[in-house]
Amino acid sequence: MPNDTQPPQSTSSSSQSNPAWSRDELILALDLYLKHRESLPSKHHAEVQELSQFLGKLGQALGITSSASFRNPNGVYMKLGNFRRWDPDYIKDGKTGLAKGNKDEEVVWNEFATSPNRLAAIVSAIRSTVEADAQLGNPLHGDDELDIQEAAEGKVLTRLHRTRERSRKLVEAKKKQALASHGKLVCEACGFDFFKRYGAAGTGLIDVHHSRPLHTLEPGQKTRLEDLILLCANCHRVVHASRHWLSLEQLKAALQKA
Ligand SMILES: [Zn+2]
Numbered sequence: 352m353p354n355d356t357q358p359p360q361s362t363s364s365s366s367q368s369n370p371a372w373s374r375d376e377l378i379l380a381l382d383l384y385l386k387h388r389e390s391l392p393s394k395h396h397a398e399v400q401e402l403s404q405f406l407g408k409l410g411q412a413l414g415i416t417s418s419a420s421f422r423n424p425n426g427v428y429m430k431l432g433n434f435r436r437w438d439p440d441y442i443k444d445g446k447t448g449l450a451k452g453n454k455d456e457e458v459v460w461n462e463f464a465t466s467p468n469r470l471a472a473i474v475s476a477i478r479s480t481v482e483a484d485a486q487l488g489n490p491l492h493g494d495d496e497l498d499i500q501e502a503a504e505g506k507v508l509t510r511l512h513r514t515r516e517r518s519r520k521l522v523e524a525k526k527k528q529a530l531a532s533h534g535k536l537v538c539e540a541c542g543f544d545f546f547k548r549y550g551a552a553g554t555g556l557i558d559v560h561h562s563r564p565l566h567t568l569e570p571g572q573k574t575r576l577e578d579l580i581l582l583c584a585n586c587h588r589v590v591h592a593s594r595h596w597l598s599l600e601q602l603k604a605a606l607q608k609a
């Protein structure tokens with residue numbers, strides 16, 4: 352039997368041994384679906400095989416799996432079928448597509464299917480980040496942080512973003528710049544000043560938040576100090592508390608409204 356002929360299985364039965372598809376994986380599968388919307392490729396199609404392999408790499412980079420082949424081509428093919436269910440072009444004639452594989456398919460469809468440019472940018476950023484993971488010192492490894500909601504763009508870009516925010520070199524450079532121009536470290540959203548409030552015990556305390564939209568992140572790209580903003584710990588926590596991370600403007604608006 353050739354290697355690539357695996358017994359057909361539904362994504363729901365394969366999910367017994369494998370974790371449910373992550374948001375990153377669904378984003379990548381949706382991108383492939385939209386490219387072949389008119390006529391879905393078979394599990395033997397080069398792009399289906401490639402995505403299957405890439406998902407193995409992604410799963411390993413994130414520490415979701417130790418197996419490079421945990422999403423086989425058949426699983427990818429089935430996932431494309433799952434997306435059909437949400438495609439208005441497909442179901443308008445009364446066809447239904449495959450049964451639902453997991454609840455996030457619909458969410459990902461609704462969020463990205465009508466924003467092809469944003470989707471393409473996110474896919475490109477996820478792919479290059481995973482490919483560069485080893486070279487960058489494996490920023491994708493690690494645990495999810497309690498106070499950080501995984502962004503709509505998925506885990507890979509969430510982790511890349513956080514790695515940049517925690518870069519000691521960048522944080523120190525940003526603080527130095529702010530001190531040189533304002534003589535103090537103040538939250539750009541609410542004006543909180545740790546030193547003013549806590550005295551010497553609050554010296555030098557402020558969070559640094561990376562304000563660039565996640566879909567514009569690329570590994571190896573230099574972070575500019577203008578891309579960083581100073582936030583107090585509370586404001587920073589609020590920014591990352593929902594899937595759609597707040598911009599500085601949204602944060603300020605929320606403060607004003609409250
Ligand atoms: Zn603040």
Ligand SMILES: [Zn+2]
Pocket residue numbers: 516559560561587590591
């Ligand atoms: Zn942040």
